[in-house]
């Protein structure tokens with residue numbers, strides 16, 4: 634039997650509708666949440682994601698300001714821009730699109746973003762708070778994955794979750810969030826021995842490696858839920874995931890497509906964090 638294809642776009646639409654209503658409410662009180670997106674360079678993938686973020690903001694009524702800079706910008710200049718946005722009352726969320734050119738330290742950039750405006754959830758303060766389950770901005774892709782799994786009604790507590798990939802922006806944080814949901818979590822990576830042996834134990838398999846089509850039917854337990862976080866652009870611009878969709882869909886119970894799966898959820902969680910940042914700022918102003 635063929636798996637249920639998880640409609641990330643539809644789930645994202647539902648959540649955006651909720652966000653839109655809250656933004657409208659906030660606006661009636663005279664506050665409008667605002668997001669600044671900094672895009673350095675001309676990478677076509679990054680340009681396309683930033684467009685998606687801009688469009689998302691427009692959809693829900695969040696003010697957005699996209700700042701495009703050439704890849705010759707110095708680190709000092711970029712840090713100064715971030716400092717200005719930290720102090721800008723119209724801006725409640727700041728996102729610097731990654732990756733950055735090699736002469737700029739991503740860590741230095743992230744460390745400059747105020748944790749109160751860090752809607753990516755990338756600053757050490759937010760990561761630390763996430764780890765201990767304290768209030769924080771959750772990283773968008775991991776949060777989107779958890780929200781998606783919950784909304785399709787798949788239980789997480791007590792289940793075996795296997796994450797393939799250990800990046801700071803997806804693999805590591807999604808593992809921690811799944812642990813918080815009381816899953817039993819394993820993290821696999823490039824040095825893992827017997828990868829298929831481990832992934833085959835997963836009730837929920839989350840693949841975030843960034844290598845096109847690396848996970849196939851031989852890695853998946855029949856009936857598993859498969860979440861594909863890969864965004865690999867093939868020549869000819871076709872976007873594919875890390876999972877061989879046609880093959881895995883025949884044995885999984887649920888599977889996310891690429892595009893139309895995790896991607897739209899990521900942007901939606903960014904909008905949710907920006908709304909949250911705006912609400913906090915509004916509250917601080919009234920108090």
Ligand SMILES: Nc1nc(=O)c2c([nH]1)NC[C@@H]1CN(c3ccc(C(=O)N[C@@H](CCC(=O)O)C(=O)O)cc3)C=[N+]21
Nearest residue numbers: 681682685729730731732753864892893894896897899
């Ligand atoms: N500071 C920072 N924050 C990020 O959140 C961030 C980043 N840097 N750098 C790059 C990655 C990648 N990412 C995606 C977001 C949406 C889609 C998305 O909406 N994808 C659509 C398709 C879009 C298309 O076709 O181009 C989909 O899957 O349906 C994909 C990828 C955010 N990232």
